Every structure is written in C-alpha cells, then in structure tokens.
Amino acid sequence: MRLFRHLLFALNSAWQSFWRNAGVSVAAVISITLILILAGVNLLLGHALAGVLDSYKTRVSVISISVSDQTPLATVYDFKQQLEADPRVAGVTFVTKDEELQRFSADPRNRDLIANIEGNPVPAKLEVHVKNLSDVDAINNLGRTWRGADRTDPTDYQGDFIARMVKLSAWLTLAGYALMAILVVVSVVIVMNTIRTAVYHRRQEIEVMKLVGATEWFVRGPFVIEGVMTGVLAASLALGLLLGAYRPFVERFRADLFFIPLSYDPRFVSTLGQDLFLGGALLGAMGSYIGVRRFVRI
Amino acid sequence: MAFILRRNLPWRRRSGAPSHQTTHLSVIAPDFSGRTVISFQHVWKRYPNGTDALRDINLSVPEGDFVFLVGPSGAGKSSLVRLLIREERPTKGKIFVNGVELGRMKRRKLPHFRRKVGLVFQDFKLLPQMTVHENVAFALRVLGESRQVIDRRVARALDTVSLHGKLGKYPRELSGGEQQRVAIARALVHAPRLMIADEPTGNLDPATAWEIMQLFLKINADGATVVMATHNREIVDLLRRRVVVIEDGQVVRDDRAGRYHEALQASALRA
Numbered sequence: 001m002r003l004f005r006h007l008l009f010a011l012n013s014a015w016q017s018f019w020r021n022a023g024v025s026v027a028a029v030i031s032i033t034l035i036l037i038l039a040g041v042n043l044l045l046g047h048a049l050a051g052v053l054d055s056y057k058t059r060v061s062v063i064s065i066s067v068s069d070q071t072p073l074a075t076v077y078d079f080k081q082q083l084e085a086d087p088r089v090a091g092v093t094f095v096t097k098d099e100e101l102q103r104f105s106a107d108p109r110n111r112d113l114i115a116n117i118e119g120n121p122v123p124a125k126l127e128v129h130v131k132n133l134s135d136v137d138a139i140n141n142l143g144r145t146w147r148g149a150d151r152t153d154p155t156d157y158q159g160d161f162i163a164r165m166v167k168l169s170a171w172l173t174l175a176g177y178a179l180m181a182i183l184v185v186v187s188v189v190i191v192m193n194t195i196r197t198a199v200y201h202r203r204q205e206i207e208v209m210k211l212v213g214a215t216e217w218f219v220r221g222p223f224v225i226e227g228v229m230t231g232v233l234a235a236s237l238a239l240g241l242l243l244g245a246y247r248p249f250v251e252r253f254r255a256d257l258f259f260i261p262l263s264y265d266p267r268f269v270s271t272l273g274q275d276l277f278l279g280g281a282l283l284g285a286m287g288s289y290i291g292v293r294r295f296v297r298i
Numbered sequence: 299m300a301f302i303l304r305r306n307l308p309w310r311r312r313s314g315a316p317s318h319q320t321t322h323l324s325v326i327a328p329d330f331s332g333r334t335v336i337s338f339q340h341v342w343k344r345y346p347n348g349t350d351a352l353r354d355i356n357l358s359v360p361e362g363d364f365v366f367l368v369g370p371s372g373a374g375k376s377s378l379v380r381l382l383i384r385e386e387r388p389t390k391g392k393i394f395v396n397g398v399e400l401g402r403m404k405r406r407k408l409p410h411f412r413r414k415v416g417l418v419f420q421d422f423k424l425l426p427q428m429t430v431h432e433n434v435a436f437a438l439r440v441l442g443e444s445r446q447v448i449d450r451r452v453a454r455a456l457d458t459v460s461l462h463g464k465l466g467k468y469p470r471e472l473s474g475g476e477q478q479r480v481a482i483a484r485a486l487v488h489a490p491r492l493m494i495a496d497e498p499t500g501n502l503d504p505a506t507a508w509e510i511m512q513l514f515l516k517i518n519a520d521g522a523t524v525v526m527a528t529h530n531r532e533i534v535d536l537l538r539r540r541v542v543v544i545e546d547g548q549v550v551r552d553d554r555a556g557r558y559h560e561a562l563q564a565s566a567l568r569a
Contacts, residue, residue: 001442001444002441002442002443003442004446005442005443006442007441009439009440128345198569204423204425205425207423208423208424208425208436209436209440210409211412211417211423212381212411212412212413212436212437212440212484213409213410213411213412213413213437213440213441214409214440214441215406215409215489216405216406216409218409218440266390
C-alpha cells in the first residue's frame, strides 16, 4: 500500500512537472521524436538492405564443384560425405551430368549453343551450401584440391565479389550502429537537460523533501518517470509519423531510388513499433537517470 | 581551551557528562546510555577554497538540553548546523548524534536520520503552492503514510503551534510568525527528540520572535533537545539557557545560563 502511494505520488509529480515546464518538455518531445524518426528510418533502410544482402548471401554462399568425367561415382560420394561432415557446410547436393544438362538447356540463353553440340559437354556438380560467407573461400580451396574435380574449371567461386559483399555488409552494419550510437547520445543529453530544468524548477520542493527525510529514490523517481513519459510520447509521435509516411514514401520513390531496394513490409511495422517504444522509454529513463544522479543529491 | 572551560563548569559535573570530552581524538565512541544526544569530537571543517569554517570543535549536548549557538556572522554557526544535519561531512573529527557517527552514516540511512530530527530555518522553507495543511502533511506524504495517519498527526502538530484555523491558507496569506509556526509544525509531525533551528527568529519582529521562542520552550519542556543558532540577543538574555559562543570557527565559551553580550564580551576580552 505504501509502495502504491509512493508510485501514485511519483506519477502525479511527474505529470505536474511535465506540464509546469511545458515549453521545455514539448521541445524535448519534439527533439526525441525527430531522433526516433531518424532511428526508425535507419531501421527501415537497414531492414530493406538486410533483405537484399541476405538474398545475395544465400546465392553466393552456394558454390559448385565441377566433377571430372573420369571420377568414379564412389569417389564423388566419398567426397560428398566428407563435405557433409564438415561443420562449416550446411548441405551438399549432387547434380548428375544429365541433370546439369537439363538445367543448362532450360536457360533460353543457351538454346543456340545446345543446338550446335553433340553429347553432354557439361560436368556433373557438387553444390555445396556453406553456412557462413566467410567460410566459402576455405570450402572452395577444399574443392579445388580434390583430385576428382574438373581440372579446367574446378569451381564457380567468385572470390572478389564475395569479399566485397562481406566487407559491404560489415560496413553497413557498422554504419547503422554508429548512427544509432550518435542518436542515443544526443537523446540522452536532451533528456538530461530537460531533467535539469525540471530539477531547477522543483529545487525548493527537493530541498524540503530532503529535510523531512524523503529517500533518494522518492526524490528521484518522479524525474525518471518524467523522462520515460517524454520518451514514450516521442515514440508514439515518431511511430505515427513513420507509419503514415512509410507506404506512400515507398510507392512514390521506389522507381527513383532504384539503387535502394525499397519495399513495404507490413510484418516489420510491429517490430518497428516495439523497437521505437522500447527505445523511447529506455532513452527517457537513461537520460533522466543520469540527470537525477548528477543533479539530485541527498 | 574550549574543553578546559567546559570541564570546569559546575553544571556539567552535576549532569554527569561523559568523560570523552577531555580525552584524545583516538577515543572510541562515547557512552551514549540515553544521556548525550550530540557530541562533536575535534571536528574540523575546511571548504575547498581553503577556509577553515570550524576548527577543533568539541561540544557535547545532553538529552533535554536547550543550547543557543551564538557568535558573529561567518563565525561558523551555520556550518556547525549543516554538519549536524549531515548536509556536509567534517574534514576531520567525529560527530555523534544519538550514538551514531554521522561521518560514517551510509547515504541510504540519511533520510531515516533526518526523520528523527526537526529542522527549522530562518527562511521557513515552505512550499508556496501548498496550503498550510499540505505543507505539514508533505513531511508524512514522502513517507507514504495513509491519509488517516496524515490527518491525525497534522492536526496534532498544528494544534501545538496554535494554527488549526488556517489549514487551507497558502504561505503568502500568512504573517512571518505564522509561516514559522507552520515550519515548526512540519518539523514536529515526526515527533522528533531533537530540534535544530538555524536563526528561526531572524526574519521576525521582536514580539513574534518571542512567541516562536515560547513554542521552542514548550517543545523543550516536552522533552526534546533544542539546538538553536541565533543572533537574537534579547531572547538569549531573557531565557538564560546554555550559550555556546563560536568565533572564528572555534568554541570560545560555553555557559550554562549565559547572556549574549556577556558571552561575547568575555570572549572579546580573552582575545
């Protein structure tokens, strides 16, 4: 019951303090809203890019090892088993010469070529699905040194491309984190300053609280709640604006920004909402917690 | 010098004051078997600018005592009060209140300590946006007390200071004396055994100041120990209570039934 009364007091004080310093509070909410919108756009772009990168990664993480026509089937199966036992490998598929020819013929670009050749010139293949992009190189080496591989063109590995993909992916992730870190620092500073103003406005009350024996958290609690309130309000605004603009923006700019794979993903909306609310509340709590630790001492 | 003076005072011998005053700094905590409420042992307070606000203060206040702290402005009275309520820590030495050493008290224990001490200041420290009732109730609201408990204790405290008819008034609608009564009532809601007042009559006219002093006397008569820093010469002279003179950060005189001017004169002569 006592705890409930403390909570009620803190909520009441936070609400009053928020409106007593309405100018500063609204400015803080707007600033955090803008920051959360930036964070939201970052998340949306990150999500879109991640989708494209994933599909590329899936494609390049499969390498084909061409099997020499002279290699006995038993040797091929032995090597297949060896690969399957490798922890870096997700799966191996054996494609026979006939299957490979069928695939080759199915591609309209090869139609003229097929018409002019006799027999089956394409080799059988082992398609190896590698778990991590960074391990493709090692598996490629394994394939190339295998004595059953076709000597002229042992694998279809494109080392350069994969290395660039891995690098690009790492840089994009890093850039995303760096942007997020900057946004976190900026919002924490904004909330801290709001709390400093609130503490200044309530300095008399804080002094009296200390004198009559209020605990440190009794004094600090309302400020932390005020910070969380600021964050959550900003998150609601940011989410509303982002949701309102998401679909029209994607439809309007999809053609113009062809280099960015824009797409509307309704499933991502709930994730975005969760992230923004959690982020807003956490930023508010963090900023105000640091603020009260600095400015409210018993 | 200070404790030599105190050691020879007849009243202190009668009251059986603890012997720690004459011993050295390294003594263990004195015997607080319900007798000594406050004890300063070789207390120094140096501020970051290098000023020594208090220098080797030794002072002992037994339970039920009424002590005036007097001295010129800047002598160190307010520093002493700030140390006493643990708003600041001593640079050197030890301060015991009810047997607890304040310098070692953990921060989370501080609120519990302050609830046992009634504090009254010259500027009243009332919250202007709250009524008389709310101001006094605030001291209990921060503890999460129920409305029934708050109402009962606030009514009792306001009765003690004879302000029951002004429950709904705001501080700005009250006279200085009435505002100080509200502040005293707020200090009283926790039923403290120790009242500390820093210039409580500093902003009041002589007649009102006298009324406020009557209240403190009543609180003292009910058993609470009172420590009051003051400049009010008439009151000190009239009441003839214990007077501790602080000058230049030191206790220079400690009279059981002192007078303001006598105390200051004597210390001036000695200088």
